Amino acid sequence: MTEGIAYEEDQVVWAKIRGYPWWPGVISKTEKSNLIRPVDDIQYTVNFIGENTHASLSSKYLSDFEMLYPQHSKLKGRAPGNKWLLKCIGIAKQLSDGILNVSNLPSINQSLIKKKHKTKAAEAENSQLAEPNFKLEQLKTLLEEKIHRISELQISTKSKKTTNILARHEKLLSEFTEGLSDEDGKVTEICKSLSELIELDINAKLLAKNPIKKIVKLLANSCQKSDCEVLKELAEVALRLREYWKKIREIGIPVEGCEKRFRTENDETYIADKSLRRRVCCKIAKVLENNNFAIEKAQEIALSIERNLRMKDPSMSSKYRNHFRLMIKDIKNISPAAYRAATETH
Numbered sequence: 001m002t003e004g005i006a007y008e009e010d011q012v013v014w015a016k017i018r019g020y021p022w023w024p025g026v027i028s029k030t031e032k033s034n035l036i037r038p039v040d041d042i043q044y045t046v047n048f049i050g051e052n053t054h055a056s057l058s059s060k061y062l063s064d065f066e067m068l069y070p071q072h073s074k075l076k077g078r079a080p081g082n083k084w085l086l087k088c089i090g091i092a093k094q095l096s097d098g099i100l101n102v103s104n105l106p107s108i109n110q111s112l113i114k115k116k117h118k119t120k121a122a123e124a125e126n127s128q129l130a131e132p133n134f135k136l137e138q139l140k141t142l143l144e145e146k147i148h149r150i151s152e153l154q155i156s157t158k159s160k161k162t163t164n165i166l167a168r169h170e171k172l173l174s175e176f177t178e179g180l181s182d183e184d185g186k187v188t189e190i191c192k193s194l195s196e197l198i199e200l201d202i203n204a205k206l207l208a209k210n211p212i213k214k215i216v217k218l219l220a221n222s223c224q225k226s227d228c229e230v231l232k233e234l235a236e237v238a239l240r241l242r243e244y245w246k247k248i249r250e251i252g253i254p255v256e257g258c259e260k261r262f263r264t265e266n267d268e269t270y271i272a273d274k275s276l277r278r279r280v281c282c283k284i285a286k287v288l289e290n291n292n293f294a295i296e297k298a299q300e301i302a303l304s305i306e307r308n309l310r311m312k313d314p315s316m317s318s319k320y321r322n323h324f325r326l327m328i329k330d331i332k333n334i335s336p337a338a339y340r341a342a343t344e345t346h
Helices: 065-072 082-096 102-129 136-148 160-178 184-199 204-209 212-224 229-264 274-290 295-312 318-331 336-344
Strands: 012-015 023-032 042-048 054-057 062-064
Touching: 012 042, 012 065, 012 082, 023 082, 062 065, 065 082, 082 102, 136 184, 136 229, 160 184, 160 204, 160 212, 184 212, 184 229, 204 229, 212 229, 274 295, 274 318, 295 318
Parallel strands: none
Antiparallel strands: 012 023, 012 062, 023 042, 042 054
16 A cells, blocks of 8 residues: 555556455546545546456555565465466556556456356366266265165175275375365265275274274264365265264174074074074174173173073064063173172072
């Protein structure tokens, strides 16, 4: 701001309007104001470069272009709006140096604005073309299907390939969480990552040890705090993925141990509903694990309790199910110490 300086018509200047940054323009007209103060005696009509707008300003809202050019030309083009401002500054510099004719400003502005609109249209088209084959809603649907048929899943074996895949996704999700962004390209990349994780045939024991669960939780928490609706939706998918993994672990870890025991028993021929027996054993074992029983001990007790249930109702009908529902409430209150005390007295 250089108050008191007189400017001329066709001079390139910096102009300031409240709420907007300093912007380059060309003075098209000067006229005296009705104010008494000599400083504000002249009003300057400024046509802004790159915009179809003008303003009538006093000298205190103007500055010499060449004087402030070194300062304003150092703007970073990555910041919102700066790329366009830098383009306009470049045109102003050519006008100031006489490379472009000031009288051609209307046609120059028209050409600039036309290119700006074309660029925006191209970016919008590219954004549509770059849209992934799946959307967040499709990821949710895929997860619901996976969770619905979780009991049918085959438990995979731990592999070095799976570990490497998880490590790659862990790095990608961590970097995205640290520099959270709602840019289309980055969100698309995370959608693809979550899609691959959903489809990954993952081992329950590997899930228990791998930090990927914690990374996905951090991603969900960060996205939930965002004001962006897309990121909030991304958080929903991440949280649902954790639920899916939890169910894999609930089914996978106890079953892997229990199934070995099932194969060694001779009474499998007489099991009316093997699938139901499997689910009951897994549920009991999981509850006991949550009560701080060792995995092997929890599985052993689960097999024993289920066998007693089946003895009361070999057909495994509604009576078997009702007994199980009543018993699971009591099982939730069993602690290792109480169990030891009870077994020692018998």
